[in-house]
Structure formats: C-alpha cells, structure tokens
Amino acid sequence: MSRRETVYLAGGCFWGTEKFFDQFDGVCETEVGYANGPTPNPSYRDVCADAGHAETVKIVFDLDKLPFPVLLQHYFLVIDPLSVNRQGHDEGIQYRTGIYYTNELQKAAALGYAAALEVQLGQKIAVEILPLENFYPAEEYHQKYLDKNPGGYCHIPASLLELEKKA
DSSP states (O other), X not given: OOOEXXXXXXXXXXXXXXXXXXXXTTEEEEEEEEESOSSSSOOHHHHHTTOSXXXXXXXXXXXXXXXXXXXXXXXXXXXXXXXXXEETTEESGGGOEEEEESSHHHHHHHHHHHHHXXXXXXXXXXXXXXXXXXXXXXXXXXXXXXXXXXXXXXXXXXXGGGHHHHO
C-alpha cells in the first residue's frame, strides 16, 4: 500500500507546471485549478481578471517513490522564486508562486526549504507558503493541456519537461 499525500503548487501558468510534474515516478495524479482565492468556483475568465486565485496544480504523490523534499527540489527547478506575480512571460496575481500544504509535515519541510534557499540567495523569496484554503478544478480544456496541444505555450524549458527521461 502506498503512502499518498496531496499538495497544491502554484508555479505560474498551470499548463507547464502540470506537464512538468506528470513526468515523475511517484506522481499518481495531477489536476489543474484555481487555489486560495476569495470567491467560490471561479472561471478562467474570472481568474484572468484578477479574481485573486492562483493557477495551481493539485499533485497526489506516493511518499515512498517521491519524498516531499525531492518534490520541492523539482518545484524550485521550474520557478523563479524571486519573481512576484510573474513566471516567464505570464504576469498577474494568478501567476504567483505558492506551496499550499495539506499537513504540518509539508509546512515544516516547505518553510525549511525556503529558509535555506533565502540564505543561499541572500534575500527573501516570493513564494507563498500557506495552508490550502480552497481549490476549484479548472475547465476541462485546461486539464493535460500540453498533452492535447503539444505546441502550446509553456514558460518551462522543454528540456525540463523531459528531465525524468534523462535521469
């Protein structure tokens, strides 16, 4: 029996973030949606009009195959942790970065990782580390978007979308 947990990661545009995490052994499922915003059931149009939600990927993972600290290492490979409300060419509150944890062990690991990174960088990072308040799945056409549209825009370099193959 696997030990499964769920975490919610906002890493800019959710298309690329989902595609990136789908490659790893230990990721059981992903779903894109809108997290930690002030209103229930927002649409993509609402989110793009600064409704306050973050484009987020729900990640269900197997702790025995993908320990949470390793998942965090992967996450920080594909974001600019110093950028506020922007990743790649995408800009706006919905593109903020965030780790929305679901338990105290995730919180402690994320805060520890962030503190070490801040020491390394010599400055405070712009990644929110908060409990998950809410998550609303995005419209179906956003789910696995880059699988359905291989030429679609992604702020994550293509080489990182095949990182697991190269390992």
